[in-house]
Ligand code: ADP
């Protein structure tokens with residue numbers, strides 16, 4: 540069964556004061572099986588961020604459904620969405636979004652704290668995890684002491700440390716040079732393989748898309764093509 544089923548998802552926005560309406564998503568259908576690494580590509584304004592925001596429960600659709608693990612989450616309360624996000628979702632953004640006042644280790648521990656893992660077990664889990672990801676040597680540093688690529692690898696670790704079912708990434712390589720992009724994408728790929736975490740990544744970057752099992756092309760709020768990548772960097 541699919542981890543995520545999106546059905547006839549439609550989102551209208553009122554565009555400013557003109558009374559015009561923007562159709563950001565137009566009866567979009569998408570299925571994402573558990574464990575898949577999917578990239579969404581499409582021009583600016585094609586609805587990629589809107590799709591991710593609705594799947595994350597950060598915005599409400601105008602109509603249509605989002606089904607998670609067989610459960611229709613379209614009409615969950617804000618409290619139920621918060622619980623779902625805390626437990627089952629991880630986020631990675633273009634701008635890293637680490638907390639500047641916290642060290643790498645503390646940033647990565649945050650999702651475990653939010654899930655009420657006790658402090659000693661969380662610290663142990665974070666140390667082991669950072670070690671597996673070759674990030675232990677920067678565990679005590681602060682974000683401003685790191686390169687962009689290092690910050691983004693820490694952000695990926697933070698998004699994955701609580702073993703969420705799904706990680707949503709919006710242009711995660713958009714601020715990185717190609718060497719840093721590669722190290723970040725390899726980390727996504729490794730965690731997708733090892734933890735079987737499902738990844739849904741919106742990107743303009745063809746290099747990022749070359750890591751995906753499947754590329755979904757969007758335009759005007761619709762899927763207009765899909766590419767199954769049997770020859771992706773790791774076979775699915
Ligand atoms: P993408 O991520 O592919 O660039 P978006 O999902 O950000 O596309 O935007 C899709 C369309 O919806 C665009 O026309 C955008 O201007 C519009 N849009 C997105 N968010 C809002 C909003 N909060 N209010 C009004 N229009 C929006």
Ligand code: ADP
Pocket residue numbers: 583584587588589592710
């Ligand atoms: P991207 O292309 O990465 O989606 P954007 O700059 O289009 O980035 O949008 C960034 C955020 O701003 C989106 O999450 C969207 O919800 C919001 N947004 C986009 N267009 C509009 C708009 N016309 N009015 C208000 N909010 C918008």
